[in-house]
Amino acid sequence: MVETLNSLLLGFSVALQPQILMYAFIGCLIGTLVGMLPGVGPLAGISMLLPATFGLNPIIAIVLLSGVYYGAMYGGSTTSILIRLPGEAASVMTCVDGYAMTQQGRAGPALAIAAIGSFVAGTLGVLGLMLLAPTLATFALRFGPPEYTALLLMGLLVLAYMTGGSIPKTLAMAGFGLLLGMIGIDAMSGYTRFSFEVIELADGIGIVPVAVGLFGISEILMTASQQTLKLPKNPSMRELMPSRAELKQSIGPIARGSAVGFLIGIIPGSAHIISSFISYGIERRISKTPERFGHGAIEGVAGPESANNAAATGAFIPMMALGIPTSPVTAVMIAAIMVHGIAPGPMLIAQQPELFWGFVASMYVGNVVLLILNLPLVGLFVSLLRIPYAYLYPCILAFCILGCYSVSNSVVDVWIMLAMGGIGYTLRKFGFDLAPVALGLVLAPMLELSLRQSLAMSAGNYAIFIERPIAVTMLGVGLLMLLVSLKPLLFKSKQKDWRSTVGLDEPS
Amino acid sequence: MAALLASVCVAQAQEAFPTRAITLIVPFPPGGVAEITGRPTAMAIEKILKQPMALVNRPGAGGAVGNAAVANAKPDGYTLLMALSSISVIPAADELFNRKPAYSIDQFAPIALISADPTILVSHPSLPVRNLKELVSLARAKQGQMSFSSSGIYGALHMPMEMFLHHYKLKMRHVPTTGGGPALTTLLGGHVEMTTGGPAAITTHVKSGKLRAHVSWGAKRHENYPDVPTFKEQGADIEYYIWTGLMAPRGTPEPVMKVLRDATRRAVEDTDFKTAMARVNSPVNYMDAPEFAKYWDADAKRLAAVVKVVGKVDDKK
Amino acid sequence: MTQPSDPPAKRQLRSDQVSGLMLAALALYVWWMNRAYPIGTLAEPGPGYVPLLLAIFMGVMGVLVALGGGKSEPLAAMEWTEAKRAFALLVACGVAAFALERLGYRITMAALLIFFLGVMERRKPMMVAAVGIGFALITYYLFATLLRVPLPVSPWGF
Helix, strand or coil: CHHHHHHHHHHHHHHCCHHHHHHHHHHHHHHHHHHHCCCCCHHHHHHHHHHHHCCCCHHHHHHHHHHHHHHHHHHHHHHHHHHCCCCCHHHHHHHHHHHHHHHCCCHHHHHHHHHHHHHHHHHHHHHHHHHHHHHHHHHHHCCCHHHHHHHHHHHHHCHHHHCCCCHHHHHHHHHHHHHHCCCEECCCCCCEECCCCCHHHHHCCCHHHHHHHHHHHHHHHHCCCCCCCCCCCCCCHHHHCCCHHHHHHHHHHHHHHHHHHHHHHCCCCCHHHHHHHHHHHHHHHHCCCHHHCCCCCCHHHHHHHHHHHHHHHHCHHHHHHHCCCCCHHHHHHHHHHHCCCCCCCCCHHHHCHHHHHHHHHHHHHHHHHHHHHHHHHHHHHHHHCCCCHHHHHHHHHHHHHHHHHHHHCCHHHHHHHHHHHHHHHHHHHCCCCCHHHHHHHHHHHHHHHHHHHHHHHCCCCCCHHHHCHHHHHHHHHHHHHHHHHHHHHHCCCCCHHHHHHHCCCCCC | CHHHHHHHHHHHHHHCCCCCCEEEEECCCCCCHHHHHHHHHHHHHHHHHCCCEEEEECCCHHHHHHHHHHHCCCCCCCEEEEEEHHHHHHHHHHHHHCCCCCCCHHHEEEEEEEEEEECEEEECCCCCCCCHHHHHHHHHHCCCCCEEEECCCCCCCHHHHHHHHHHCCCCCEEEECCCHHHHHHHHHCCCCCEEEECHHHHHHHHHCCCCEEEEECCCCCCCCCCCCCECCCCCCCCCCEEEEEEEEECCCCHHHHHHHHHHHHHHCCCHHHHHHHHHCCCCCCCEEHHHHHHHHHHHHHHHHHHHHHHCCHHHCC | CCCCCCCCCCCCCEHHHHHHHHHHHHHHHHHHHHCCCCCECCCCECCCHHHHHHHHHHHHHHHHHHHHHHHCCEHHHCCCCCHHHHHHHHHHHHHHHHHHHHHCHHHHHHHHHHHHHHHHCCCCHHHHHHHHHHHHHHHHHHHHHHCCCCCCCCCCCC
């Protein structure tokens, strides 16, 4: 413990050097701005900056890039809350209640709680990283294909709690999303599926154009006849901050979101996207008033936002401790330090203590920077909404086209976004919830691949899911959740009237 | 007059290549061999051509997606491919499956070979084998029960394993992933018994004892792994390299190709490039277009033969 | 989501019945397309296995939505007041997407914004021109010049 403190002191002595502090600030700023642009998420942000870091020293490079990374994770939530436009996949869930809060004139508290939640989650995440990195890293490696399958199945079961709508409708939308995820080349056999001879579709449909289309574009289409957004006039600084009651309501979601996000974040693979979905599901499930979710519940912002930031921190654990690129983002960061001749891995902490501890300390610093950068900006962001809607929506549309195009420099993504906008609009008119589509799309390819990988490992024996303790535990929890969620379906006669008038799941 | 103007414009446009950013497509997820070589190459070329060279990852199906994207790109020299050796395998596999091929080999014009590294067979330390001989006898005793991970079906890390398995008449289960990084992660977690990897990718893990290196596919021992024997030494006539090469779509105008070839020749001499490659333990193995074309041709024939021998993976078992 | 229940009309098509059947039809289409891919076995699923399961799942859910939709809003009662404008917005964006790589980013974006502001919103011409052209140039500078995203350029070089 004393040793850790000493090391941390060493780290802070590195991280608080004015030059490094400045780069942490620049990184957070760029990240926040980049994350706010639709389509340009953390990965695109750090990939763009990567070449610029080659000339810097490795500590600065990693501090700058990690600043961009969590800055972008946070920035994505701003547009989700203000204009229902997820800047990146992890903030899809924030759209639901965050935007509902904006419509009720509470954009300020929503933004503030997102910033506070991100800060707390980020700080808890760094604490976890610091104290548990080596232990957790070994644990993370035990996540092979069967565990991954179980985790993703559990994520799928969260669907039942995700929306307040009718269960068949929710599940139909999940099916639709999962089917969308089937488009593209099958990694196991090499078959190209449902690509309609469009070569870009062989790569599958990206979550970004789909999320932007389903949420952002469809919202603009829904409000096409409206002249202005209904907004509060000149909110005072007091109204911009969450009330004491709202803060109190958010403590639980932030704590749980941090824990869930952190644990999912350390698992190799791209599963950290689902951390915000799972957090939302948990909050709705345990809430005493689940009917508020989807209509501006602050817990629905606090939980997922904390979860995605904690996951961002958690993802650094296998990267730093093992040197394994567990997700595209960490792979780019590994490339960033490898070009300096430094190999991340088990020997990093011993060989390069000032790099490792400087990095850890800079993450504390970065989180503080993000908070002081973003809280004062809440007022500025909110006043963006005062731009007349007639000017605002054309610019949003133009930004959507620009953002989706720049993800992979392909017009096909723009077409996907527009098609999804039209589909999302139609589905919303018919009363379908769209969040399950996004979750389905994210889950489908990972779930299918890990399931078939597991079967390849076991030569087709499904017992592999039962023989492995982590997998079987997660499947058990998932099954339990499924049974609990089925309860209202099986015994619905009593609540039928209540359910059909409010259109919601029963609170347990 | 207008025609004259237009022709002047065209001439200028050709002379001025490149006038805008060049996209270098890496057909794998970040962190793989192609990217580790591609980044310093792109940076060195960028300095010479005075135009940005953006590296774009287009992963999928063992590289087929990115390869096809370049094969069908406009042949103007602005879309290039950081190809891995698996580029020759995919069309052969398509032929085997009787599929509409994603692209064909003759859709590319080679610019230069950048590096060629043999792969090295690595196993998880929990596997009680110290050398190739022990490994083979264990695998023979447990026919069809051991498993290996790869970068994807018919991918760069799948072919050498199949060569090895075929030569020793072994059967193992294949767990394809979406790239070299995930394949390595799967092995590090002990979810499969072995995989192959480029020397650059596996170095830290072998040094820290997380993986055991057994044998190399090279013709001679790798300079960074003097203790690791080759298959040839062990009496098995198999050889395989993961090479990375720059390619353009076929039909790229000759003057543009010349600019790119000259730039690449100068790029591999660049000190920054050399240090970058040395840092990631990836020796440069430069070959200019004509020589590279010959090398590639021989390699493609060898791999196509392996694909035929391997057959349809889906049909086996 | 749920609508105040209207007096039950006979043989009136309900919104949920239409949407449910549409989803079921989509599922059928997916199933039909999926025949091209080998299904494999439970122990060794082929490329067609999971899509088949999902198509069945979505089809069943679609039918359930339709069956349970007897009390939903009648199709005829749905309001589509904004549909015309929404459609116009989508078409305009589609034209822009088509033009993006042909006319270049700056021309396309300026034209798109001028269309939205000038034709659809009928704002003052000066503001329309300023916002349209300003947006196109500033974002181009930000993305293409600073962030080095290769945005398309028109055949005339700008």
